[in-house]
Amino acid sequence: MDLKKEVLDILSNGTAEELEIMGLAVQAIKQKQERQSAYPSGFLGLRGEFISEREYQFKVPITSYMLNRGGIVHGGITATIADSTMGSLVNRSLPSEKFAVTVEMKTNYLQPGLGQELISTARLIRLGETLAVADCRVENERGTLIALTTGTFAIQKWSNRGS
Numbered sequence: 001m002d003l004k005k006e007v008l009d010i011l012s013n014g015t016a017e018e019l020e021i022m023g024l025a026v027q028a029i030k031q032k033q034e035r036q037s038a039y040p041s042g043f044l045g046l047r048g049e050f051i052s053e054r055e056y057q058f059k060v061p062i063t064s065y066m067l068n069r070g071g072i073v074h075g076g077i078t079a080t081i082a083d084s085t086m087g088s089l090v091n092r093s094l095p096s097e098k099f100a101v102t103v104e105m106k107t108n109y110l111q112p113g114l115g116q117e118l119i120s121t122a123r124l125i126r127l128g129e130t131l132a133v134a135d136c137r138v139e140n141e142r143g144t145l146i147a148l149t150t151g152t153f154a155i156q157k158w159s160n161r162g163s
Helices: 003-013 016-035 039-044 075-092
Strands: 048-052 055-061 098-109 117-127 131-140 145-157
Touching (some): 003 016, 016 039, 075 117, 075 145
Antiparallel strands (some): 055 117, 098 145
């Protein structure tokens, strides 16, 4: 069976959950095309905003894509959201000729990821010439603290950007 036939079969006969996943795939592709973001960001629907000069936040609806077999948000998804929030904060705090990549991250999982939405708030601890340090709180819409993460980011200069 070719991909088009498989997709059409899912669209015609798929469960609500399978259709939700197909919608997230379309969202990821469109977000990549429009904003040049990574596919995981699109699957998660990541759109952030500064809430202060040194704080950045994502609000992400919990979808079936994010859940483990136990029905809670998978720990890897929680860590990805925290990493993305901290990385977005650091990168948006840098001049255009520089970018940052994660070099170390520690996540403490404090409560199961349950609810309707995850709210991930990153705070810039230090922004140096070669390293940045940030932390991130991931809560649900009721204010339950699900995870606390710290991260270190290496600051790099773009070379041959666009090639």
